[in-house]
Amino acid sequence: MILRAAAPARIVARAPIDDNWAMPGPVTDARAGALLARHLDAFGGPELPVPVESIASDLLGLLVEESEELPCSGVLVPAERRIWVNADEARQSPGRRRFTIAHELGHWVCQVQEGRRQPIYCRAVTADGDGRNPPEEREANVFAAELLMPRPAVRAAFAELADSPELATRFDVSQEAMRWRLYNLGLVDERPA
Numbered sequence: 001m002i003l004r005a006a007a008p009a010r011i012v013a014r015a016p017i018d019d020n021w022a023m024p025g026p027v028t029d030a031r032a033g034a035l036l037a038r039h040l041d042a043f044g045g046p047e048l049p050v051p052v053e054s055i056a057s058d059l060l061g062l063l064v065e066e067s068e069e070l071p072c073s074g075v076l077v078p079a080e081r082r083i084w085v086n087a088d089e090a091r092q093s094p095g096r097r098r099f100t101i102a103h104e105l106g107h108w109v110c111q112v113q114e115g116r117r118q119p120i121y122c123r124a125v126t127a128d129g130d131g132r133n134p135p136e137e138r139e140a141n142v143f144a145a146e147l148l149m150p151r152p153a154v155r156a157a158f159a160e161l162a163d164s165p166e167l168a169t170r171f172d173v174s175q176e177a178m179r180w181r182l183y184n185l186g187l188v189d190e191r192p193a
Helices: 030-043 052-059 087-092 094-110 135-148 151-161 165-171 175-184
Strands: 063-067 074-077 082-086 120-122
Touching (some): 030 052, 030 135, 087 094, 094 135, 094 175, 151 165, 165 175
Parallel strands (some): 063 082
Antiparallel strands (some): 074 120
């Protein structure tokens, strides 16, 4: 789909995925757990994998669409209540697609609902000189990780499966996202490459 009116005006090069993960700070976000609980209360269903697209559309009234021309992972356009996802990335990794949607939900809950309405361009590096993403991106990543891989569920699954590829499958996330989650929760010592 060609983006015209909703196309972002200032998208820059994508940052390496681990820029946000390696920053010090919290690795959980209670707002993600509260959002998931609201969805489960309203719609029921299994807790895993987290129904991220249903949370976006059914609970929050956000439209999720894909674009072949999007030069970043995702874009949130608050005025349109729309999330755009990179179609090529979505085809290559459904887990990455789910993380991008959860990341955009993080922007919606953590920033837009707190009064910021401008479009939010995800996984874009700003020219701050240190190569790290801005705090809003870290906040959205932490939110996304907590939403898709809730800390209590990850700890329980890790006790059962240890550090196996089945963990990512159970949560329907990429292997990379699960490795970072395990590392950030202190369940494994080795920092993902």
